[in-house]
Amino acid sequence: MQDGYLLDHLIDHMLAAGRTTSAEAVAGDLRWVEARLAQRGPTAPWSDLTRIDTPHAHPLAHSLAQTAHLLAPTNPPHALASVLRARLDTHPHWQPQITACQHDPAQRPCLTNEWPLPDAFPPALQRTLTGHTNWVHSVAIARDGTWLATAGDETVRIWDRATGSCTATLTGHTNWVHSVAIAPDGTWLATAGTDETVRIWDRATGSCTATLTGHTNWVHSVAIAPDGTWLATASNDETVRIWDRAFVAQTSPHSGHTYRVHSVAIAPDGTWLATASNDETVRISDRATGSCTATLTGHTNLVRSVAIAPDGTWLATASTDETVRIWVAADQPPVTMMRTEGPLLSCAWGAAGELVVGGERGLYLFKLRT
Template sequence: MSDGYLQDHLIEHLMDAGRTAEAEAVASDLRWVQTRLHQRGPTAPWRDLDGIASPTARALAADIARAAHLLSPTNPPHALDAILSSRLTALSHWDDQPHPMVHHHLTNRWPPPDLPNRSLLRALTGSTAAVQALAFSPDGTLLATAGDDQCVRLWNPATGACQRTLVGHEGRIRAVAFSPDGTLLATADDDRRTRVWDPATGVCLSIVHGRIPRAVAFSPDGMVLADVAGDGCIWGRDPATGTVLRRLTGPIGGVKAVAFSPDGSLLATAGEDGWARIWNAATGTLRHSLTDHISGSGAVAFSPDGRMLATGGEDRRVRLWNTATGAALQTLSGHEGYVNATMFSPDGTLLATAGYDRSVRLWDPVTGTALRTLSGHEGYVNTLAFSPDGTLLAIAGHDRAVRLRNPATGTISDEGTGVRELAVAAGSQLVTADDDGRVRIRDAMTGTISHVLTDYARGVRTVAFSPDGTSLATVGEDGQMWVWDPSTAIPAPAFGTESIRGIRSAAYNSDGTVLATADAHRTLHLRDPATGAVWRTFTTGNRASHTLAFSPDGRLLAAVGHDDAVWLWNIETGNVQHTLTHDSAQSLQAVAFRADGEMLATADERGAVFLWNPTTGTLRGVLTGHEGPVGALAFGGPWLATAGDDATLRIWDPDAGTVLTLMRTDSPLRCCNWSLDGRVLYAGGRRGLFAYDYHRNTGNSP
């Protein structure tokens, strides 16, 4: 049926006929999931499984929900099947299912390191900038999110669908709050306006002009809307008219957060001076001044019974207070950055806190015990909220995604070790420079670690293998370069300590007879890899070249720095053969030669990939499609792989200017490289090392 009726209703008809086992068998077949995904999007196969009342079907529905934010349409369309398989076939039940594909595609060589733990239920994507605030409606059917893109989005947390987008703000939105009956939504922005909306229709009911608001909160009876201005003034307003009902007086300082107690009798504020204050909400008089934060306090929350107040601040600690007496009850330590958000679960058994360390921590507020840590966020966590029934914890921040988690489940952490750079050599060797400052030598086929090099306290900037795999050069953030025997992990003695300081990047030529290094003083050195002796020096116009690449014949050396040009040096003459520039290229990130030497590719911070003829210095074409900086590129035979901050790995036919296939990950990518035979593509990012087998087109399609 061309209108899709059969696909839309087959599962429910099987259920109505009492054929539940058959319905589950169809809905859990990966081929059916692929069909429904292309037909209606990820919500369709999720609904098929979620409507079947069996633990297995519900678990499989949860698998799809966790991956749904990665399953939007792709260009080319067939790449979506590979992304679906990548996220599901690493999981039980899905792993033994056939998933035939005839187009160019990637499959997991090992499970992706960014697969979420079971606490993640769904991720909501659509925000184009950092999310600063979120709130559930009182009945839990809506989730409002807002932030730096000046839009308010209303989501259905059950399906992940964006129900409505509210526009009109002309500045960053700092705060959102629902009225207790759910009929009003207040939002506050940097354009000195607090807006009150009807969330059911999206109509803006009123606008209050004033000083820049920092936070908003409704009183439990819905009669007062408190908003906090940037100068520390706290106003109690009539939410319908904006009329000022009262203004708090006293030493309030620069207030960043505000909250009413559950019975509405108290109002708590958190200030930039490190003090939290508890006020009489009816009279505006100060009840308690609480201090123990060394610097600013940026988060405040009452427990459901109103007896406890949680505050978080720039000193990385969370403190619990007795609201009746103002006495300190607990100090919770564990965060490694500013604490931006605190919130109690509706039943009071959990306290969730979040901040600059990209993690959410769950505590027992009575004992102060740390229960678990939820990680996997790609930036600062700015805000969080429990659903009214306590089954969901919504978390959002600088990485623009809103994650819905089950606060009752999950492992201690799902955070892997990030990969900054990687290199591949003969003999099935793979080396990675990791975020923990270590260099790991691995088996390229399995990822198994054979050696760990730990000599860089400040981290590693560059790794480079000689083509035969007998020599490994590593450059640290401290500017020191070491050359190692990768089979023993012992440094080569050839390089003196003075000669290896101040290095920023390194590269071997194609036969391993030359090692090029770039320093912080715009100087390139060509060295004998066996002795470290410098036999030629170039002075480049690049601001401290961070990436070097030799042409396949070893006659050209390309140098890229944080500017808009590629310098091509003729190794034999020592002269600059070409300086490659383009008006639209900004801050080049990477450079690579194709194996035939007839193409040079560069990438910039805006996501464009420039293709050059290195012989003539002319531009051959520009590849676009990435939505953010492209940090790495690599040729594998005729194909070009690119990896970017948009968490996509793309394989191009550079001559045709088309994408052959792509892979999405759940974390930004920093580096990529091919195996020497071009059959495996590796990529690294903040969540770890990815490896994909590349399958070329087996059908008639291009």
């Protein structure tokens, strides 16, 4: 019990005593990391380093966060230390300590890296979240940035941003969940699935508060209006449907596409929406009337995703024709077209005007110049 208390609280006591340098030395010692890993799991040594607000401790915590998903218990238990060392071997801080351990005659025999690992993590990767048992189709980030939700297999999972832990698993869909959206105030979520339903979830309790039915085929996409009073869904049944949040009822279906509708996005002012379809078109619709005000053409294959910029000025579309196109106004050709390698499946705007595009060959980041 005394050893457990020491491991759990030593870093806090050292920081409280103003001994930041000593705390950094302890938390950055590989032997301490291995002890904490065996005692409490990968979150413990990472948490120790995040408490130390120094330029040196930050990258050490980052390196542990990157590899946390690989540090599950092993059989035999002591093999876990070998996994840790193999993943940290190229880090300039950990590598000398790992080399020293390898030459320590008291150490158990273990495998060592002869060459850099082929699946080494890129510097931008912060953490890998594991738990879904099949494809992950969708991710949404809460407005305050402290948590996120993912949709895959037949579940929706809620994750803590800081620790990477799954805080809730929402179940109720009877087939794959294809899309998840988080309400502006963060109190509820909406999900869409291949069971032809849309479900509303309470964030606090994880309970399903409503099941919306009406689509007659898979529901691929769900979007929530900026004011949180309504939502839109897109389906394989070639329609987009609008739902009133208060009455949990469908107010009006939008039609016009001639093939599956894969994506729907709502403008920041809530007066219009954009939809992307396998019919190779993007349609702009008036929220109040449901009428199509413009059809954007130019893609030469399935349009899998549409995203509206935060200021409502720009519209981006991603297609399996290996291009992402930027549109500035209705009834005009795209302002610009960027060609990539491989089919594109998703696009999203960042707050600073950057565009992130995901495809079968990887992620692309574009910065639009105005």
